[in-house]
Amino acid sequence: xxxxxxxxxxxxxxxxxxxxxxxxxxxxxxxxxxxxxxxxxxxxxxxxxxxxxxxxxxxxxxxxxxxxxxxxxxxxxxxxxxxxxxxxxxxxxxxxxxxxxxxxxxxxxxxxxxxxxxxxxxxxxxxxxxxxxxxxxxxxxxxxxxxxxxxxxxxxxxxxxxxxxxxxxxxxxxxxxxxxxxxxxxxxxxxxxxxxxxxxxxxxxxxxxxxxxxxxxxxxxxxxxxxxxxxxxxxxxxxxxxxxxxxxxxxxxxxxxxxxxxxxxxxxxxxxxxxxxxxxxxxxxxxxxxxxxxxxxxxxxxxxxxxxxxxxxxxxxxxxxxxxxxxxxxxxxxxxxxxxxxxxxxxxxxxxxxxxxxxxxxxxxxxxxxxxxxxxxxxxxxxxxxxxxxxxxxxxxxxxxxxxxxxxxxxxx
Numbered sequence: 256x257x258x259x260x261x262x263x264x265x266x267x268x269x270x271x272x273x274x275x276x277x278x279x280x281x282x283x284x285x286x287x288x289x290x291x292x293x294x295x296x297x298x299x300x301x302x303x304x305x306x307x308x309x310x311x312x313x314x315x316x317x318x319x320x321x322x323x324x325x326x327x328x329x330x331x332x333x334x335x336x337x338x339x340x341x342x343x344x345x346x347x348x349x350x351x352x353x354x355x356x357x358x359x360x361x362x363x364x365x366x367x368x369x370x371x372x373x374x375x376x377x378x379x380x381x382x383x384x385x386x387x388x389x390x391x392x393x394x395x396x397x398x399x400x401x402x403x404x405x406x407x408x409x410x411x412x413x414x415x416x417x418x419x420x421x422x423x424x425x426x427x428x429x430x431x432x433x434x435x436x437x438x439x440x441x442x443x444x445x446x447x448x449x450x451x452x453x454x455x456x457x458x459x460x461x462x463x464x465x466x467x468x469x470x471x472x473x474x475x476x477x478x479x480x481x482x483x484x485x486x487x488x489x490x491x492x493x494x495x496x497x498x499x500x501x502x503x504x505x506x507x508x509x510x511x512x513x514x515x516x517x518x519x520x521x522x523x524x525x526x527x528x529x530x531x532x533x534x535x536x537x538x539x540x541x542x543x544x545x546x547x548x549x550x551x552x553x554x555x556x557x558x559x560x561x562x563x564x565x566x567x568x569x570x571x572x573x574x575x576x577x578x579x580x581x582x583x584x585x586x587x588x589x590x591x592x593x594x595x596x597x598x599x600x601x602x603x604x605x606x607x608x609x610x611x612x613x614x615x616x617x618x619x620x621x622x623x624x625x626x627x628x629x630x631x632x633x634x635x636x637x638x639x640x641x642x643x644x645x646x647x648x649x650x651x652x653x654x655x656x657x658x659x660x661x662x663x664x665x666x667x668x
Contacts, residue, residue: 256563256628257545258606259521262533264333264386265289265314266611267520267566272296272315272323274570274585277611282315284612289315294582296570297323300377303579308365311358311381320345326369328361330354334383336390336489337445351446353392355384355489359496363503377573380500384489385523387532388436391488393449396456398491399484406479409653411472412528416656418642420620420635426524426532428482429475431617436531437481439464479526486525514576515548518566527653534619536608536633537654541626553594562598563606563628564590613637632659 260270261277269282272295277283281290297307306325313321313329320342321327328343339354340347350357362380370376391398410428414421425431434440438457441450469477497517504510522540524530533540545564547553568587574580575589592599609623620640624633631654633644645659 256560257518257543258541258563258565258608258626259543260565260567260608261610262521262535262540262608263610263612264312264520265316268313268315271520271566271569274567274582274587276567276586276607277609279584279586284615285314286316288317291315291317291319291322294584295323296573296579296582297321297377297379299574299579299582300577301325303574303577304374305577305579306371306374306376307378308369308376309379309381310362310365311379312383313381326365329381330383333386335442335444336383336392337442337449353492355382355392355492355496358382359499362500366500366503366507366509375577377577382493382496384493385486389482389485389489390438390442391485392492393452395488395491396453398488400460402484404480404483404487406476407526409528409655410475410479410526412655414528417654418633418635418640418644418657418659420622420640420642421528424530424617424619426534426617426619427529428478428526428531429529432478432482432531437478438485475529482531483525511550516569517544517546518569519543520566532617532619534610534612534617536610536622536624536626536631538648538652541608547594549594559593562593563603564593565606 259267261267261283263285265285265287266277266282269280269289270276273280273293274296280293281287300307301323307323308326309321309324310328311330312334314333315321321329326344328341328348331340331342334341334354336354338349338351339357340349342348358380362378365378435442439461441453441457445453464477467477501510501515504513504515520543521533522542523533524539527539528537543566565587568590570582571585571587572590574582575591588602605625605627607623607625610619611621613619613621620635621637622633622635624631626632629648631646631648635642643659644657646654647658648654
């Protein structure tokens, strides 16, 4: 159960760098600028003798070279899916190709050619995909065309029995998605060759859609299929490219003493509640994927579904693994004891969350809350909202029915 502290890109990336909640690291919303002078885990790894590198998405609101890294080549802002301009050690560079492939090429180039083989290393290899607006790579533009993806049971949620922010948001597949999301218009910035490949794939699909003249729920269903297939096509490229890196670690023998951690900056709505973004403390975006491969320590196939962990813990975990100094003021805890199967007696049983970005994209109201994995209490704390939700996750895992105003139900718990 890996929970995020603030379900949005930049703020969670700042949490990972510092091991501190947003209110302490100073990066609460996308559009803030990260204070790179503060203590971060890569700086502490450098002090402990590690080479450090970051490649791919950075998204911390500054065009300066990321501090604490011996080598960096990062996207500018979100970056495009094709032909990305990037910042290499603070200097602008330009690449032609599909961004997921390019990020991997750069990561492998650093591992093979720039890394000192006589020193330990830490590489952050960070993809843009599968971020909005989910532009697949040229190899996968027609993947899943002959498949119907199952719809989530809450696709047509009516947002009853919850606080008003669930109704006033602006992130529905039905109303919020635009022509670019649905690939009814080709992306900008493609080369002539890339555009020809794109139009050959999406032209026939768009023609078929136009002829169908869909309305109502059938239109929503078409939008969902369009969105989820493009999302999965983007993930297919991530999957292939992560495989390229893992293959190199194995071929080079580095896999035997290299720890690999796979995570995201938050979860994401794949049609649940009719949505396609993140930001909420509801389960789909509070939880994020977290996998680790640590030869000799974590037994392959092990699953821990009991302990509540978080990217908040990563900075202290990485420093613990490396034998580096622990970051002052960090609010997480090292996961090493859990990896060893020895959960500390005082390990957290309740987790705190806070989202700040309103007014902002998708109109999700500010809220904070706590959960123990069985129950969840959320407070929308702005003066014009000031509403609460309480969910029993055991009986209501989709969080469709708040019990906060049901005194009898609350009393029984």
